[in-house]
Amino acid sequence: MSEQNFETLMQTAYLQTFPTQLDLITEGDPADFLYVVIEGCVELYARSNSREATMGMVQPVGTFILAAVLKDAVYLMSARTCQKSKILLIPSDNVREAFQADASFTRAIVQELASCYRGVVKEHKNLKLRTAVERLANRLLRYHRDQGANGSLDLPYDKRTLASLLGMTPENLSRAFNTLKPYGVDVDGSFVRLNDTKALETLAKPNPLIDGRDQ
Amino acid sequence: MSEQNFETLMQTAYLQTFPTQLDLITEGDPADFLYVVIEGCVELYARSNSREATMGMVQPVGTFILAAVLKDAVYLMSARTCQKSKILLIPSDNVREAFQADASFTRAIVQELASCYRGVVKEHKNLKLRTAVERLANRLLRYHRDQGANGSLDLPYDKRTLASLLGMTPENLSRAFNTLKPYGVDVDGSFVRLNDTKALETLAKPNPLIDGRDQ
DNA sequence: TTCAACGCTTGATAATTATCAAGGATCGAG
DNA sequence: CTCGATCCTTGATAATTATCAAGCGTTGAA
Numbered sequence: 001m002s003e004q005n006f007e008t009l010m011q012t013a014y015l016q017t018f019p020t021q022l023d024l025i026t027e028g029d030p031a032d033f034l035y036v037v038i039e040g041c042v043e044l045y046a047r048s049n050s051r052e053a054t055m056g057m058v059q060p061v062g063t064f065i066l067a068a069v070l071k072d073a074v075y076l077m078s079a080r081t082c083q084k085s086k087i088l089l090i091p092s093d094n095v096r097e098a099f100q101a102d103a104s105f106t107r108a109i110v111q112e113l114a115s116c117y118r119g120v121v122k123e124h125k126n127l128k129l130r131t132a133v134e135r136l137a138n139r140l141l142r143y144h145r146d147q148g149a150n151g152s153l154d155l156p157y158d159k160r161t162l163a164s165l166l167g168m169t170p171e172n173l174s175r176a177f178n179t180l181k182p183y184g185v186d187v188d189g190s191f192v193r194l195n196d197t198k199a200l201e202t203l204a205k206p207n208p209l210i211d212g213r214d215q
Numbered sequence: 216m217s218e219q220n221f222e223t224l225m226q227t228a229y230l231q232t233f234p235t236q237l238d239l240i241t242e243g244d245p246a247d248f249l250y251v252v253i254e255g256c257v258e259l260y261a262r263s264n265s266r267e268a269t270m271g272m273v274q275p276v277g278t279f280i281l282a283a284v285l286k287d288a289v290y291l292m293s294a295r296t297c298q299k300s301k302i303l304l305i306p307s308d309n310v311r312e313a314f315q316a317d318a319s320f321t322r323a324i325v326q327e328l329a330s331c332y333r334g335v336v337k338e339h340k341n342l343k344l345r346t347a348v349e350r351l352a353n354r355l356l357r358y359h360r361d362q363g364a365n366g367s368l369d370l371p372y373d374k375r376t377l378a379s380l381l382g383m384t385p386e387n388l389s390r391a392f393n394t395l396k397p398y399g400v401d402v403d404g405s406f407v408r409l410n411d412t413k414a415l416e417t418l419a420k421p422n423p424l425i426d427g428r429d430q
Numbered sequence: 431t432t433c434a435a436c437g438c439t440t441g442a443t444a445a446t447t448a449t450c451a452a453g454g455a456t457c458g459a460g
Numbered sequence: 461c462t463c464g465a466t467c468c469t470t471g472a473t474a475a476t477t478a479t480c481a482a483g484c485g486t487t488g489a490a
Contacts (some may be wrong), residue, residue, distance in 0.1 A: 027424055046340045048422050053343040055336070065331040067336075076336050076424055099322075106321050107314075110328065114282040117332040121270070121291050122283075123262045124339050128268035128382055132477070159438065167343055169478060174439050190437095207263050209242055209291055347447070374468065384448060389469050404456095404468095 001105035005098055009105075011095040012039065017086050024079045024087070031068035031075055033089040036061065040085025043161060044077045044192065054164035056123070057082075057157065066113055068097050125210050132168045136176045137204035138211050139166060142193055146213070151197075155190040216320035220313055224320075227309040232301050239294045239302070246290055248304040251276065255300025258376060259292045269379035271338070272297075272372065281328055297372065322384035340425050347383045351391045352419035354381060355400065357426050359409055364428050366412075370405040 001009075015038070018024065024035065035042070037058045044055040044064060055077050068075050069092045078215055079086075092104035092142045098105050128133055139162075143153040155162060177187050183203055184196030194200060216224075230253070233239065239250065242261055250257070252273045259270040259279060270292050273279045283290050284307045300313075313320050341350055354377075358368040370377060378388035392402050396419055399411030409415060 040224075044343065048344040048425060049349075049420055050342065051344050053340070055339065055343075065333045070325055070329045073333070074424070074428075076333055076340070082283045088409075101322070101323075103318055106318070106325070110285055110321070110325055111242070113325065113328055113332060117282045117328060117335065118288070118291055120332065120335045124270065124335060124342070125263065125268070125291070127261040127339070127342055128270075129261065129266050131475095134264075170438070171479080172477060173441085175477095177395060177437095190368070205264055208265060209261075209289070214288075291438095350466070386449080386470085387447060390447095393469095 001098070001101045001108065005102040005105065009090065009094055009098045013088055013090040015086065015088050015107050017084065018081045020081050020083050020085075022081045024081065025065065025075050025077075027075050027078045029075055031065060031071075031073060031092050033091055034063060034069045034095045035065055035079070036063050036088040036090070038086040038088055040081060040083040040087070041157075042079050042085060042087070043082045044079050045159075045164075046077050053167070054161055056119070057161075057165065063112060063116075066116060068110070070099070070109070072096070082161065094149070119145070119182075122210050122212075126204065127167050129210075131177045132166065132172055133156045134202055134204055135166045135168075135178050136173065137180060137183070137185075137200055138206050140180075140192060141197070141200060141206055142196070143192075151195075152191065156194060158190070216313070216317045217284075220317040224305065224309055224313045228303055228305040230301065230303050231298065233296045234299050235296050235300075237296045239296065240280065240290050240292075242290050242293045242360075244290055245407060246280060246286075246307050246308055248280075249278060249284045249310045250280055250294070251278050251303040251305070253301040253303055255296060255298040255302070256372075257294050257300060257302070258297045258372075259294050260379075261292050267379070268382070269376055271334070272376075274378065278327060278331075279330060281324070285314070285324070285328070289310070297376065298376065310332065337425050337427075342382050344425075347381065347387055348391045348394050349419055350381045351388065352398070352415055353357060353421050353426050355395075355407060355409065356415060356419055356421055358407075358414070359412070361428070366410075367406065367408045370407060373405070 016027065024042065037060050039060055042058040042064065044058065046053055046055050058079075064079060065075055065077070072092065099109060126138070130138070143156065147153045156163070160170045160171055163170045166173065168176070177185065178205075180200070183199045184194055185200065186193040186195065233255075239257065239401055252275050254275055257273040257279065259273065261270050273294075279294060280290055280292070287307065314324060341353070345353070348404045355368065358371065362368045372380070374388055375385045378385045381388065383391070391427070392400065395418075400411055400415065401408040401410065
């Protein structure tokens, strides 16, 4: 977008640092701000009945709640920090203003929104087409790839969060790790060693249309 | 969008009628066209391993595969007609052209894309936060509401498709209907009578942030 | 140093969901 | 009208996943 429009937009924004485990937004509330994660990590989650599920994790530099802002609607998800995090808050009105005023900004927003959309579609496919063990196996392979594919990886979140993200209970995540032991998966806290990626891939059957970074 | 830009875009488009059960696109293929359902009904589905899942249904007037077109990426879902359907195909290049040229079109596209995004998020919440019976109960209440809330409803798709859409097997859908019988749900083919919506709602616990039409 | 809190794991069991097999109903083609 | 195909349903069983309870190890505060 134009330097000038960017400046205008940024002058309306707040850059704030939040402690860990702080609730930023609650589903059902009107979308007052667009959020951009600058540092740290944010968990998107949802509740219904009395169940709770992690919907996604946002890391720098990522936005969340973009669709609600653009539609001037209520949030569909809640969000909380899962580390001390630096976050940019841009008032919704100003986002929509810039969106009307600056065509380049509009196009950038659309690319971001389209990426978010495809992210959720992939997550949905993941959940509908795979068992819990397969989801874990593929997630490990993804982290392994993203962290340099050097035979080991670090789980980026605690296991409880990872379990919910993968659509299972913490107990089941533990058991899923045990199921993967014969496939060369050794776990020590948040450190995971993959001793036989070939075997793991045979089990996981990774699919670029679910696990791919781009696309 | 401007009349002129609309004319230009439409001159590149094809309006075609397809028979039922015809495959329109296959996941993994490059996004050559944006699709608009004018008449009939289209099923979006995905495959992995050797499993298949219905991802959504598109009815007039709805688009599909918008995000892939905007990102110039491959399709994440396959699509097939589930009735004889009249469909508009707009070449992706021309959509992206109009998208660059006409700001009103861009904004309209964004609204559509944001709606699609929120639709998938709701579906994802539905799957993660509810059991199969709850999903069916809420779906029945939704159809009931959308069809005039007069005590009965027609299932818009055959039960096999409905089952896959709700994330269960056809056998389980049958059993879920039986589970709902004590809550006043009487099924006769695709015709369903709700004799006790109060009781059904108590079981279903509908949530506007999952089942709401707008938002 | 001690203790409580927390996260994770394990075992036992229950609930949910899927699979396989078979049978009944419906519908369209011949 | 009859036959075969398709869809749906039901029963029996298996697999998957969740729940409940208990225990272990680490961590951090008093």
